[in-house]
Amino acid sequence: MQTRKKYIFLTFLASWLLLFFFGGDQLRRFAFFSGRKAEARRNWPRWKDRSLLKSFADPEELQRDGDPPLLSPRERRAARLSVSRSSRCRMETCFDFSRCERHGFKVFTYPQERGQPVSETYGKILSSIERSRYHTLKPEEACLFILSIDTLDRDHLSGQYVRDVDEKIRGFPLWNGGRNHLIFNLYSGTWPSYTGELGFDTGQAMLAKASFDTLSFRPGFDISIPLFSKEHPQRGGDRGWLRQRSVPPKKQYLLVFKGKRYLTGIGSGTRNALHHIHNGQDIISLTTCKHGKDWEKHKDTRCDKDNVDYERFDYQELLHNSTFCIVPRGRRLGSFRFLEALQAACIPVLLSDGWELPFAEAIDWGKAAVVGSERLLLQIPSAVRCIHPERLLAFQQHTQFLWDAYFSSVDKIVHTTLEIIKDRLSPHRSRSRLLWNTLPGGLLVLPDFSTHLGDFPFYYLQHGYSPSKKFTAFIRAVSQAGSLSQPILRLIQAVSGSQYCAQIVVLWSCEKPPPPSGKWPQSPVPLTIIQGRRKLSHRFFPFEAIQTDAVLSLDEDTSLSTSEVDFAFSVWRSFPERIVGFPTQSHFWDPEQGRWGYTSKWTNELSIVLTAAAFYHRYYHSLFTEYLPAGLRELVDGLAACEDILMNVLVAAVTKLPPIKVTQRKQHKEGVAQQAECGDGAAGTPPPGQRSPPAPHSAPAKAEGTNGSRRFSQRQDCLNQLADWFGYMPLVSSQLRLDPVLFKDQVSVLRKKYPSLEKP
C-alpha cells in the first residue's frame, strides 16, 4: 500500500517536471503566472539607424561652451554681491572671507550688556564658544561674530522672547548688515503657522537654527542644529545607552511612539494618524489628547480610550526597549525626541517632511536613521521589518557614535557648528564626508594636520593602510649639567640599536645650550636636537622634525633595552590609535572623598601609561597642541607632572579605549634623581628626586615624604581638574599586559625572539 502510493507520487512528479520543462516557455507567459496579458516586455526600440543619430552637441560646441558672456567674471562677482537678497545668501555672496585671512578662524562674542539677561541655554552656547579654541576677545581679529542678545526663543508668546531686537542691533557698530554673524535659534514662529520668521531683520547673518525647513534653508550658508532641552549638559554629556550588541536586536518592541496628538492645526495630520499603526504587540504608538488648556473643546471620539492607553506605558521604558522610535514632527519640524532616541540607540524613524536634518552638510543620516515620509506612515511597519539584522546593528552603533561625537553636550553641538563653518572657508583644507561619518568623528580630526586618511591613527583598517614601519625616538632632556648624563647616553644607544628606529629627536629643555654636536654619541640614525621651551606642555608640540607615524616618547633618565623597544613597537603597530608603553599608573573613584583618586602603586589595573616611555601616534601631538583649548594647556603648565595625564586623558577621550602596557624588564627609573631641575626653578617644576619608582608594597602616599605627597596630590588634583574640564572621566582601565608569546615559558631561550626581556 505504502509503496504503491510512493510510486504513484513519483510518477506524477516526474511527468509534471517533464511537462514543466517542455512547456515552461509558454507557462511563463501564461496569464495566470505573469499576472497580466502575456506579451514580451516592450523595450525601447533598437533603431536601425541609431548609429547615424547626431550627437546632442557637436564637440566644437561643447568645448567652446557658447559665446563669451557679456559680463567678465569679476563684474559678475561684483554684481552678485550688490544684488543679493538675504534669502538668497550664500557664502560667496554674503560672507566676507577676507576677515578670516589674517588671523584665521576666530570667533568674537559680543560683550554681555547690563540688564540684558540671557536664558540658561543661550548662556551655555556662549560659554561653549568662549571655551572653544577659536574664541577671541578682539573684534578686529574676528572672522565670525555672535550676538549677546538671546535669540533662541523667537516665539513672541514666550516669556523668553526678547523685544526690539532690530533696534538693539542697529546700535551695534560691528553689525555691518549682519555680515559674518551667526545667529542661534531654537524656536521660531508661533501659533498657528509656526513660520520660520525670527521677528527681526537678520540681514546677511547666517542662521544656526533648529527645525529648519528645506525651503528657507540656504544651502552651504545656514546650519541646521538639533533641538535640545535646557537641561542639556554644557560639556561631557551622558553616554549613549547601547550596552549590548545582539543580532537580531533583543528588544521587546519593534517600533514605538508616545506623545501628544494634535487635534487641530499644523502638524496634526501626522500626529493624528499615528495610532493607526499601533498593534499592541511589537508596535506601540500611543497618543494623548491632553495638552493645552482647551483640549476638551476639540476632543474626538478616540480621545478617552487613547488617554487611558497612554498612561499604561512609560516613555523611558519604551525608549529603552524598542528597536525603532518614531520621531514625528511636532508643531515645528524638529523635536526633543530626536536626540532622545539617538542617545537611547533607538533608531529614529523620521516623519517630518521637509526638515533639513541637523548638520546634514556633514552627517550622513542614512546610516543612523530611517528618513520616512509623513505620507507613507502606514508603510513604515513593513519597511522597518524588512531591514536586515546586521544593518540594524550598524544603525544602532551609528546612533551612538553620532550622539557621542556631535550631540551629547552643548559644547559638541556648538563646536560642530563652528567646525562646519570653518570647513567652508578653505574647501581644500576641510574634512571629507568620510571623516565626519567615521569614528572618532570630525571634531577630533584636524584638517590642518592633514587631509590624507593615512596620516591619522584611526583609518588604517578601513582603508587598508598600515602605519609606517619606523619610529622616531623623542627624548626630553632636562639635565642640569651642561654635559650629557650617563642615562641619556645609554638610552640613545639602546634606542638607536633598534632596527625600527628612523631618527632620534632630543628636546633640550634647559636654558643652558645643548652640548656641541661632537659630544653626542655616534648613532646609526640621524640625531636632531631641538631647543625646547620651559613649558611642560611643549613636550607635545607637533615638531616638524618628527617624520614618522610612531613616536617613542622618552625621558632622559628612562632605561630601556633594545628588545623592549622592538617588542613594544611591534605591539604598537597592532594598536596604532592607542598609547603603548611601559610604566603605568591607574585612577579610581574615591567614594569617601567624592573625587577621583590616583595611584602609582602596583595594581591589577592600569589606565595611564607614563609618557616617559611610550609609543603613540604623532597625530596626538597635534591634537594636544591644537585641539585642546589653551586654558587646558595653561592648567597643565601650572601643575607639575600633569602633562602625561592629560595626554592619556586626551587619547582615551578620542578612542574610548584603555592604553596598553607591554612587558618591562625591570624598573625604568632607577631611583636616582630625575626630572632634575635645570637652571633656576621654573614655577611648577618639581624638585628633584620625586618620580621614584613605584616600589612594590609602596607605602601609602602620606608616608612618601613631603615631596612625594606634594607631587602625588598634584597629580590627583590634575586628574580631578581634567575630569572637570572634560565633563566626565575619559580614562578607561585595563587588566592586561601584552607579553611576547613565549614570555617566561619553560622552553629553550634559543627559541624565544625576546629572551632578554626575561632577564631579572
Place this chain on the structure above:
Amino acid sequence: IMCASAKYNTRGPALIPRMKTKHRIYYITLFSIVLLGLIATGMFQFWPHSIESSSDWTVEKRSVHDVPAVKLPADSPIPERGDLSCRMHTCFDVYRCGFNPKNKIKVYIYSLKKYVDEYGTLVSNTISREYNELLTAISDSEFYTDDVNRACLFVPSIDVLNQNALRIKETAQALAQLSRWDRGTNHLLFNMLPGGPPDYNTALDVPRDRALLAGGGFSTWTYRQGYDVSIPVYSPLSGEVDLPERGPGPRRYFILSSQMALHPEYRLELEALQAENGESVLILDKCTNLSDGVPAVRKRCYKNQVFDYPQVLQESTFCVVLRGARLGQAVLSDVLQAGCVPVIIADSYILPFSEVLDWKRASVVIPEEKMPEIYNILQSIPQRQIEEMQRQARWFWEAYFQSMKAIALATLQIINDRIYPYAAISYEEWNDPPAVKWSSVSNPLFLPLIPPQSQGFTAVVLTYDRVESLFRVITEVSKVPSLSKLLVVWNNQNKNPPEDSLWPKIRVPLKVVRTAENKLSNRFFPYDEIETEAVLAIDDDIIMLTSDELQFGYEVWREFPDRLVGYPGRLHLWDHEMNKWKYESEWTNEVSMVLTGAAFYHKYFNYLYTYKMPGDIKNWVDAHMNCEDIAMNFLVANVTGKSVIKVTPRKKFKCPECTAIDGLSLDQTHMVERSECINKFASVFGTMPLKVVEHRADPVLYKDDFPEKLKSFPNIGSL
C-alpha cells in the same frame, strides 16, 4: 509581509522531525498540488496558442524617421515655469511608487514621436544619439516598466539634453500633451546644456512645472536640493578615445589648463601663474594653424607646440576646470578619465551627483577669488593624497561619467534612494573605488564599547559521547565567576544525553540542545539560548584551564569584544618550497589563530558563521569534519581586519603530560589536512586575512615580584 530580506531560522538546527500522524494529510496535500499542477500545465501545453509570439518588439527594425508625427497647435497649453519650491514631499507623488519588496522604482518611457508645429516644421531633432543611449540604458535596466499604470517615474522621449537644439515654447507644449503629464508630476527630464545667450541660465529654460530635472550645470540658486539631480555634461570623447588607466604618481606637469574658450580675464590669471611657476604649469589654447582634416577638438597648442587632446591631460597632476558661459563643463569628464585631479573653479556650481559623491576625495574646489593662490594651495596637498585623488577621479569617471548609461543609472539610483531611504546605497558603495572596497574592512562591531562585566558569558560545549570528560569540563567551567549560562550542544543522534539527574549540579542554568545532524557547524549556531554577547566555545576535553585563566580570558575579551580571544594559539606560515600555506602548531614566537577548542568571541560571529560564511566553506567543513576553528579565524579576521588575542601562557589543555600537539592534532595526516584547510579558505576568501602578531595577553602583574594573594588572577598556569 513580503520582505526582500531573508528570514533567518532562529530556532536552531535541532529539528527532530515530528511526523507520523501528520503523514497522511501531508501526502494528500502534496498529491493534490501535484495533480493540479499537472492539469494546469497539460491544459496549457495542448491549448491552441492564441498568443502570438511577440518578440518582434525587440528585434524591430525601424528608423527614427518613421515614428509618428504629432502636430502641436499654436494654442496648445504650456506648462508653468519650473517651481523653485518643489521638494519630494510637496511635488512628487510618492503613492505611485508604492511599497515593493525589491525597493526599486518603476520607470516608464514614453514612446518616441516627432513633434511638428502648425506649419509642419520639426520642433527639434527627433532624438540625439546620447539621449537614445540613455533611454536604451533605462529600458534595459531593472528600473524599467512598459506598463504606464505601474510606473512611478516617467521619462519623456522628448530630447532636451541641449537647450540650444530645441524651440522652447513648442517643446514645452509637447511636454504638456504627454498622456500622464499632470503638471509634470513624477516626470524626469535630462538636460546637459542649459540656458542660452546672453545670460545662460543655469537650469533648463523650458517651462516644466513640477517635473524633476536632471541637469548638468546647476548653480546653488537653481538646484532644488533633494529634488533635482545634478548630472555631468557628457563628453562624447569618452566613447571615442581610449585612455588606459595610468598608475598614480608624479606627472610631467603640475597644473594644466586645456580649455579653449576661457574668458580672457581667467586666461590672464592663468598665464600669470605660468609666468611665476615656470614649466610645471602648462596653459593650452586652441591651435590656430592646423592643417586641414585634423579635428580642432583633438588638438591643443602652446605657442608652437601641438598636443593631442585629451591624451595631454594624462601628463598632468592637476587639471583646471574653469566655468565658461555655463557652470557645467564637458572637460570635467575628460579630466577625470585621464586620472588628472580636477581643480574646479566655478563658484556656486553644484558638482555632478553631489548628493552622493564625496568630491573632496577626488577634486580640489577653489573659489574664483583665490585663483592667484592655486599653486600654493595645490602644493600643500600631500603626495599620498594626490595619488588617492587620481585614483578616485578615474573611478568616478568609470562609474558615473563614462557613458550615458552610467549617467542614467546613477540618476535613477539617486531618486530610488530618496524613495526607499531604508534600502539606500551607502556612502561607501557610491564612493569607494573597487580597490579600496577590496582592501578595506568594515568592522560590524565598530563602536568602541566595553561590554559590562555583569553580563557574563555563555559557555557552549560541543560534545558527542565523552560524558565523563564533559562533566569534568562543566564542573570546572562552572567555577568561573562570570559564567552566566552553560549550553551543551549534544551532537550525537544515536544516543540520548544522560538523564537530568546525572548532570553535575551547578549554580548557573545548564541547557542541552540536541542537534539533528552531527555537524561541526552546530557549535557556531546562534542559539537563542545564548543571551550574552560573549560566548566561550570549549571542547569537552579541555580540563586543564583554571577558573582564573577563564575569568581573565573573559576580561580580556571585554577589552577586545570584536576579536577571537582564546588559549591555544596557532600560526600559519608560507611554505616557500611548496609555494603554499602551511599550518604550524609548534610553540612559536608568533600567533595568527586561536583554536575554538577554548576561545571567547562575540555571539555576532555565530550569526556570521551560520549565515554569511563565504563560498562553500561551511558545507566543506561539515563534510570534512575538520577546520571549523580555522574557518572561524578566517571569518573574524576578514571582517574585522584584526588579529586574534592569545591569553595566558597556557599551552597544555587536556592533560599535564600532553604535548602542544595533543590528542586529535597529533598525527601527520591531520597536519596536512589543516594546511589544506588554510589553502582552501585563502582561495575562497581571495586573500589571506589572518594577521600575525608577537604578543599574548597576561594579567598586569603576571610573574611580577609581588605577593600572589594580592593579584587578581594568581592561578595562571605556566604551560
